[in-house]
Amino acid sequence: xxxxxxxxxxxxxxxxxxxxxxxxxxxxKDSAQVTTSAAASVPNDAIKxxxxxxxxxxxxxxGITIEDPYDWLYDKSYPKVDDPEVLDxxxxxxAYFEAKMGGQAAFTEALFTEMRARIKEDDSTVPQKDGDxxxxxxxxxxxxxxxxxxxPVAGGPGKEGAQLLLDENELAKGLEYFRLGAAxxxxxxxxxxxxxxxxxxxxxxxRIKDLQTGELLPDVITNLRSDLVWVKNDTAxxxxxxxxxxxxxxxxxxxxxTPTEQDVTLYREEDxxxxxxxxxxxxxxxxxxxxxxxxxxxxxLVPANDPTAAPILVRPRKKGVEYGVDVRDGELWVWTxxxxxxxxxxxxxxxxxxxxxxxxxxxxxxxxxGFELFKDFFVTEGRLxxxxxxxxxxxxxxxxxxxxxxxxxxxxxxxxxxxEYDVKTLRLSYQSMVTPGTVYDYxxxxxxxxxxxxxxxxxxxxxxxxxxxxxxxxxxxxTQVPVSIMMRKDRKAILEKAGIKGPGPLHLYAYGAYGYAxxxxxxxxxxxxxxxxxxxxxxxxxxxxxxxxxxxxxxxxFERMNTFNDFVDAGxxxxxxxxxxxxxxxxxxxxxGGELMGAIINQDxxxxxxxxxxxxFVDVVNTMLNEKLxxxxxxxxxxxNPITDKAAFAYMLSYSPYDQVTAKAYPPMLxxxxxxxPRVTYWEPAKWVAKLRELKTDDNLxxxxxxxxxxxxxxSGRWNSLKETAEEFAFILWQMGMAPKAAGE
Numbered sequence: 142x143x144x145x146x147x148x149x150x151x152x153x154x155x156x157x158x159x160x161x162x163x164x165x166x167x168x169x170k171d172s173a174q175v176t177t178s179a180a181a182s183v184p185n186d187a188i189k190x191x192x193x194x195x196x197x198x199x200x201x202x203x204g205i206t207i208e209d210p211y212d213w214l215y216d217k218s219y220p221k222v223d224d225p226e227v228l229d230x231x232x233x234x235x236a237y238f239e240a241k242m243g244g245q246a247a248f249t250e251a252l253f254t255e256m257r258a259r260i261k262e263d264d265s266t267v268p269q270k271d272g273d274x275x276x277x278x279x280x281x282x283x284x285x286x287x288x289x290x291x292x293p294v295a296g297g298p299g300k301e302g303a304q305l306l307l308d309e310n311e312l313a314k315g316l317e318y319f320r321l322g323a324a325x326x327x328x329x330x331x332x333x334x335x336x337x338x339x340x341x342x343x344x345x346x347x348r349i350k351d352l353q354t355g356e357l358l359p360d361v362i363t364n365l366r367s368d369l370v371w372v373k374n375d376t377a378x379x380x381x382x383x384x385x386x387x388x389x390x391x392x393x394x395x396x397x398x399t400p401t402e403q404d405v406t407l408y409r410e411e412d413x414x415x416x417x418x419x420x421x422x423x424x425x426x427x428x429x430x431x432x433x434x435x436x437x438x439x440x441x442l443v444p445a446n447d448p449t450a451a452p453i454l455v456r457p458r459k460k461g462v463e464y465g466v467d468v469r470d471g472e473l474w475v476w477t478x479x480x481x482x483x484x485x486x487x488x489x490x491x492x493x494x495x496x497x498x499x500x501x502x503x504x505x506x507x508x509x510x511g512f513e514l515f516k517d518f519f520v521t522e523g524r525l526x527x528x529x530x531x532x533x534x535x536x537x538x539x540x541x542x543x544x545x546x547x548x549x550x551x552x553x554x555x556x557x558x559x560x561e562y563d564v565k566t567l568r569l570s571y572q573s574m575v576t577p578g579t580v581y582d583y584x585x586x587x588x589x590x591x592x593x594x595x596x597x598x599x600x601x602x603x604x605x606x607x608x609x610x611x612x613x614x615x616x617x618x619x620t621q622v623p624v625s626i627m628m629r630k631d632r633k634a635i636l637e638k639a640g641i642k643g644p645g646p647l648h649l650y651a652y653g654a655y656g657y658a659x660x661x662x663x664x665x666x667x668x669x670x671x672x673x674x675x676x677x678x679x680x681x682x683x684x685x686x687x688x689x690x691x692x693x694x695x696x697x698x699f700e701r702m703n704t705f706n707d708f709v710d711a712g713x714x715x716x717x718x719x720x721x722x723x724x725x726x727x728x729x730x731x732x733x734g735g736e737l738m739g740a741i742i743n744q745d746x747x748x749x750x751x752x753x754x755x756x757x758f759v760d761v762v763n764t765m766l767n768e769k770l771x772x773x774x775x776x777x778x779x780x781x782n783p784i785t786d787k788a789a790f791a792y793m794l795s796y797s798p799y800d801q802v803t804a805k806a807y808p809p810m811l812x813x814x815x816x817x818x819p820r821v822t823y824w825e826p827a828k829w830v831a832k833l834r835e836l837k838t839d840d841n842l843x844x845x846x847x848x849x850x851x852x853x854x855x856x857s858g859r860w861n862s863l864k865e866t867a868e869e870f871a872f873i874l875w876q877m878g879m880a881p882k883a884a885g886e
Contacts (some may be wrong), residue, residue, distance in 0.1 A: 195211070211831045213226070242868065249867050249871040253863060261599055266278050269558050269568060275291060275293075277289075289306045304352070324336075331352055336362075341815060344383055346363050359398075360397055362380060367389055377397060379407065379430075415775070417432045423513070424468070428442070435775070437463065438458065442491070462477065465477075471491060475488070483503050486539075488500050501540060513559065549573045554572075565586065568580065572596075577595055580594040608629075612718070615714065622680065623688070628676040632676065645675065649711065651685075651734060658685045659679050666863070676721065683703045684697060684703070701796060712726045723748055726748050727751040728751075729869070732758055735757020739759040740801075742807055751809045753872065754812045756815055760824070760825040761796070762793050762800055765781070768784065804837070806837065806838050808841060811846070812830050813848070815847070844872070
């Protein structure tokens with residue numbers, strides 16, 4: 142399958158760990174607002190929230206007219222946001238947030254210190270061999286960002302002979318935001334191509350470093366939205382530029398040392414809903430150019446040493462058919478859902494690439510999520526009953542499975558960084574809700590697992606104090622929804638000591654979209670809730686693909702309501718089983734998971750004691766009607782196209798959180814946004830909060846914090862991001878009556 146080439150051999154963890162927002166700009170100078178510094182001298186109840194102006198605005202589609210008096214919060218000059226009235230309102234919300242959370246500053250700092258103590262500051266990844274070198278990355282004590290190293294395989298022990306490839310801390314110096322994007326070592330090992338984002342807008346700039354001299358080449362590729370792929374004997378890079386609407390519709394070739402104006406387009410996609418990506422085959426002899434949307438794929442192959450040659454079209458796109466490919470010894474391998482919803486694995490000749498012969502048939506029980514080709518064997522990955530599977534298979538007998546087994550009843554596991562084609566061991570990753578992240582090497586011949594590293598928790602962690610369970614809750618339509626739960630074994634005693642009798646609080650998390658499964662993994666930050674008596678639960682709701690592809694399809698388009706109902710019913714089921722009580726469920730979600738938060742509080746607000754919605758996709762109808770926005774055309778396959786489809790418009794309107802806000806009591810809420818966010822634009826949460834402030838009938842706290850200097854992923858830097866998580870947990874514990882009393886309360 143398309144081999145990931147972002148961070149080709151560089152062991153670099155770039156995953157966004159939370160949807161927490163970044164630092165805020167200075168508060169607006171408004172007599173109605175109170176800054177944090179003044180908060181201590183002002184009674185908490187005297188601090189008033191900002192009230193957004195209502196301005197007449199209506200729109201009509203399919204004979205239905207919608208009033209939208211907060212449309213003015215959408216600055217029509219976006220992506221530039223310079224409307225003074227819009228900025229003043231956002232800053233007023235930030236000032237209100239600072240004022241109200243000011244009383245929790247000491248508690249937030251205490252939580253941050255507690256969370257930071259669980260993180261090994263001078264941590265490093267396990268070195269991995271790629272060619273003549275070992276590659277790894279590490280944090281130094283106190284550092285926000287990583288340093289990336291390599292050394293010759295034949296070098297001395299430890300870091301002896303190590304070469305510093307890239308220091309993210311130097312690159313981030315003086316910047317409010319920094320994120321390393323793609324990074325790829327040339328096949329000859331001499332050059333490092335990498336890209337960076339310095340404002341959270343997800344428009345990256347790529348540079349090339351000569352690792353022999355340490356100098357940067359003059360080549361600069363701007364407005365990048367993809368990986369960087371070395372081709373043509375390391376003389377050229379393939380990349381994907383961004384359109385004005387943040388869409389990647391091309392694969393372009395940049396020859397090192399030439400002006401970018403001369404870059405050649407290898408493939409251009411005409412369908413605005415599709416996105417283009419590129420990577421290398423397992424033996425790195427073919428460039429794979431893939432295009433597709435959320436339900437349809439099309440792939441072309443080009444020789445990596447001759448990227449401007451006429452491409453080989455594997456199979457023309459057919460709506461609803463997804464496929465991914467890899468090449469081994471001139472033979473095409475194909476992963477596809479063309480004849481089974483849970484995908485099959487097939488082979489084909491490069492002379493007839495569209496004639497696919499089944500190697501592993503699709504299964505109702507086993508969900509095939511991907512495969513990797515190696516010289517002497519191949520690996521299939523998937524899920525069985527919702528649990529991750531890693532299976533070794535031989536080319537001579539592909540249906541014979543050698544499974545890699547793990548001891549716990551609920552866990553997450555998968556292939557880790559395996560850059561080489563000819564290997565005798567496989568690098569694996571493993572964790573569960575009670576077991577810290579573990580890195581293994583699996584000996585293919587003997588079947589033995591060797592532990593290379595287990596996540597270290599400096600402040601201490603005893604897994605025997607915790608219990609992890611997996612239960613199923615019956616949803617309203619009879620569907621059995623799995624829920625993973627973690628809690629302290631002595632939870633009852635902890636709650637009694639805190640003066641809480643009966644069922645304690647429970648935090649419920651989910652995402653539920655795009656077929657993205659939320660694994661039952663480990664989290665050190667989660668302990669700050671669990672050690673205070675919370676149960677922590679992950680609802681594996683429809684919309685994700687936790688239980689197979691059908692599970693995902695049952696939560697999209699005209700079945701989207703299943704996602705929201707599953708979450709509400711999971712919470713109700715946990716209440717019925719005594720894990721918690723009504724009003725003691727707290728919940729959080731980000732992006733599409735933020736949409737989930739908006740829908741559940743419209744449906745069943747009494748269940749929840751506190752809600753955190755990060756960069757929430759809540760203005761669904763307006764966003765899906767606006768085809769000029771970055772992601773809209775590509776999202777129609779997920780949500781429906783309300784422009785052309787009256788039924789889709791009506792169905793979307795029935796659940797869109799912003800449109801369904803009514804006059805009733807809502808739970809306490811913290812909402813975040815990013816001014817530079819191209820995925821969920823800042824005005825969605827801003828409009829939603831404004832409407833909630835207007836209509837809600839309760840006195841519960843509603844806060845909104847907009848990160849003025851970052852985007853969808855929140856603040857960069859491990860400590861900055863961790864501080865935001867501490868802030869989130871401080872809000873939850875405060876609203877649940879489990880925080881120290883603050884001044885003015």
